[in-house]
Amino acid sequence: MLKRFFPLLLTVLLACSCSTLSQINWDYGHLANAGMKAATAASITDEQVVELCRQAVAYTDAQTPMAEAKYLQRLQKLMSGVSQVDGKTLNFKVYKSNEVNACAYGDGSVRVNSALMDLMDDDELFAVIGHELGHVVNKDSMKAMKRAYLGSAAREAIFAAGGYGQLAGTILGDISEAYVNAQFSQSQESRADDFGFQFSVDRGRDPYGMCRSLEKLNDLAGGAQSSALAKMFSSHPDSAKRAAKMRKKADQLTGQETTK
Ligand SMILES: [Zn+2]
Known part of the structure; x- marks a missing residue:
């Protein structure tokens, strides 16, 4: 996620797409019957986490203004040769936002803010999205969503509702906020x-x-003068070192002398 990624981020709020949820069997019924009140990391399947991602993204999409069509056209053209990663079919949208950020989800959704696209040329933007997709391939995104879910009141709500279904917007909002605020490790x-x-x-x-x-x-x-932006960057104190490492790799690949 960009936020974790590059210190910038996108705001995630949720809404819901009620159509797909009913197709998902959360299979929490047996847990409820056993008197369990809370899910655990081990009890949540990847399929369920993917569904959480779908709901969170659908909610955020509904809450966020989209950028002008030219942004999505540029992005789709740029990513035209990349339809899947890790078995997930990618889908793209561009949010109209002054926050420089992008985010990829475990279901293959990629959301990019217009400010990021304004800042980056095509090669830079491609690399940023590649970084985000790296979090998907490495399962960082799935783990972050699972943690966001486990830290919310949603698990209780799901049990109370009988174990299935579409999460309420307020719950999705909480999960999304936790997801976008999650930080990846330096190693990730x-x-x-x-x-x-x-x-x-x-x-x-x-x-x-x-x-x-x-x-x-x-x-x-x-x-950055913006406190919000400064906050986002502060989560990536090692960004200069990361940039230097990537420049060295590029130098080595192209046979250029490394100056750092
Ligand atoms: Zn990242």
């Missing part, structure tokens, strides 16, 4: 950077896209 971020780098190189993109995007985000953080 580093692995996502590596994924974004290779993702770009494998598809013929500029190998310097990953480092330039991180450098831009770092510069933005340094000059």
